[in-house]
Amino acid sequence: MDEDPNRLVIATRNAHKTQEIREMIGDCFEVVDVTAFPDLPEVEETGTTFLENATLKALAISRELEGLVLSDDSGLEVDALDGRPGVWSSSFGGEEGNHAKNNERMMREMAGIAERSARFRCVMVLARGGEVLAHFDGSVEGRILDEPSGAGGFGYDPLFAPEGHDRSFAELGAEVKNGMSHRGRALAKVVAWLGDKG
Template sequence: MSSNLPVLIVATRNSHKSSEIREMIGDRYRVMDVNDFPAMPEVDETGTSFLENATLKAVAISREVAGIVLSDDSGLEVDALGGAPGVWSSSYGGEEGNHARNNARLMAEMAGSEDRSARFRCTMVLARGGEVLADFSGSVEGRILEDAHGAGGFGYDPLFAPEGHERSFAELGAEVKNALSHRGRALEKVAAWLEREA
């Protein structure tokens, strides 16, 4: 990949997330993430909405690096659970980033529930020099499966079947998932904005 490409820094240490973004944005940007900057401080996600958390991360990281920073806050909203786990999706099982515990708690709370409707929601924020440039959102409707299926993806992917599909995100493969996903839909809007404005 050419080093002459503009750099887009993703405000995450989650290599799965930055890898998805790298795949979706193609060869238009050199995608880096916070792991490429070992001295980068942690950002406390104290917001109560995806937009608040995404903004906190984008603004904080963009004060530390040159160039455009993209942050993403996303999660799963389950109707039978009143929208939970929502902004607490990554720590729902009691330990940040422990997908197995998050999935186990979700399965326990959904046991016997007839309403299995849910959605993944994503909010992305672009910032530069500590200032927000724009924000974008995307979502995908679907349902929570009775059991986990598939070994692909990450997080709640084995438990979520998108609308119009019988198989989980973890079974559908990266290409199909990226075309349908909340992150893919938000990122399409990001890419269009960058084409026009950056």
């Protein structure tokens, strides 16, 4: 496959994540994800840190495709839970990618706990041809709400209120969230790096 310098492949099958990145990156690149390449293998996320998992995905996909590949591993770290769920955020409720079960478990574990500080953390890895070009990180501090609020966003967004706000990410809307989110902050560094490299 010929390399398209304006294409950025996101190493995910999560349509919500791809759409967020597409909205944030604007017209700089044509953003596609691995669902556009059905023959690509599934990448097992066996790392114990966001960086390890993001690197695994970026390297595996960049060995299979020409051009730039961007991977992301992100999750929620809750101080009262000793940083959990962390890299296991998407399976916290016992079923991979089941947001409702993840949020239900979070509410159970946080019931009656006054200390509710938490953060979303994201690590992105940019790779080409099986080599890591650079990695980037972003985080946003906030707190866990007593119950879900709002219908927007995905994942833990209904339970997370970012610092300086009383409303959850799910209530604040995509434009506000993307301007301050962990993924938005990491992606801004990606875009700046790509701009410096021309």
